Amino acid sequence: MGSRVGTVQAQPVPDPENRYGVRDERLLTGATIITAVRTVISVVLAALAAHQDSLSLLVAALAVYWVGDMLDGFWARVRDCETRVGATLDVLCDRLNAAAFYIGLAWLQPDLSPAIFVYLAEFMVVDCFLSIAFLAWPVRSPNYFFVVDRPLWLWNWSKPAKAVNSALFAVLLLVTGWMWVGLAIATALLVLKCVSLHRLVRIGLPVPGDRG
Numbered sequence: 001m002g003s004r005v006g007t008v009q010a011q012p013v014p015d016p017e018n019r020y021g022v023r024d025e026r027l028l029t030g031a032t033i034i035t036a037v038r039t040v041i042s043v044v045l046a047a048l049a050a051h052q053d054s055l056s057l058l059v060a061a062l063a064v065y066w067v068g069d070m071l072d073g074f075w076a077r078v079r080d081c082e083t084r085v086g087a088t089l090d091v092l093c094d095r096l097n098a099a100a101f102y103i104g105l106a107w108l109q110p111d112l113s114p115a116i117f118v119y120l121a122e123f124m125v126v127d128c129f130l131s132i133a134f135l136a137w138p139v140r141s142p143n144y145f146f147v148v149d150r151p152l153w154l155w156n157w158s159k160p161a162k163a164v165n166s167a168l169f170a171v172l173l174l175v176t177g178w179m180w181v182g183l184a185i186a187t188a189l190l191v192l193k194c195v196s197l198h199r200l201v202r203i204g205l206p207v208p209g210d211r212g
Contacts (some may be wrong), residue, residue: 002188006054007050007202008199008202008203009203010148010149010203011148011149011150011151012146012147012148012149013147020139020147021059021151022084022138022139022140023083023140024083025189025195026081026083027083027085029075029076029079029081029083029086030075030076030079030081031072031073031075031079031081031082031086032072032083032085032086032089034068034071034072034075035068035072035086035089035090035093036089036093037068038064038065038067038068038069038071038072038093038095038097039062039065039068039093039096039097039181041068042061042062042065042068042097042100042101043060043061043096043097043100045060045061045064046058046061046100046103046104047059047098047100047104048103048211049108050103050104050108051109053108055108056107057174058101058104058105059174061097061100061101061104062101062170065094065098065101065168066167067119069090069094069097069121072086072090073090073143074082076126082140082141083140084134084135084140086141086182087140087141087142087143088132090141091128091131091132092128092141093115093128094117095123095124095128098120098123098124099120099124101170102119102120103120105173105174107139109177110177111176111177111179112173112182113158114167114179114183115173115179115180115182115186116173116182116186118183118186118187118190119169119185119186119189119190121190122178122189122190122193123165123189126190126193126194126197127156127165127193128197129197130142130152130193130197130200131156131157134148135204137203137206141167142156142157143157145157149199149200151199152196152199152200152203155192155195155196156193158198164189165189166205168185168212169182169185169186169189172185184208
């Protein structure tokens with residue numbers, strides 16, 4: 001499985017058995033149901049947190065988001081129901097959950113707003129675009145982007161990369177309240193995502209219908 005390249009040569013990992021390729025698509029699977037349920041619960045908790053000025057409810061919303069996000073992925077792999085539809089839904093719901101949490105946090109602790117809104121620019125826009133770019137290739141989700149380009153996968157969707165992008169910033173803000181450190185982390189993440197986007201552009205998207 002290859003890609004049309006520009007000024008940078010993609011570094012794919014071979015997948016001769018098509019273990020990570022496209023399969024039959026279904027909208028309703030156990031994984032997508034978990035995604036929908038955790039999204040609704042997390043957003044409702046975040047809304048209640050803002051209404052009641054409750055940091056505890058907001059942390060509960062974040063916990064539901066994180067646990068549900070791990071659970072839907074685990075279910076999809078174990079039950080062999082990974083689909084591109086499910087992966088796209090997961091990406092979009094992650095953004096809704098993150099936005100609800102971070103806007104709630106900015107509402108409760110406005111002094112953290114500069115760091116929060118730089119992070120939201122990174123996560124909601126640049127990272128979202130990167131995360132749905134997998135749809136241009138015949139892979140099931142961004143978790144398997146190493147089939148297209150291993151460096152981009154390492155920087156964005158390997159387990160350490162996802163942990164840094166999702167957990168480090170939130171935990172630091174909640175535990176320390178250090179806005180300037182949070183701003184530095186959010187800015188560093190934004191730079192990394194822009195570098196990733198630059199690499200993606202230089203690799204080039206495949207021509208529709210061209211799998212060579």
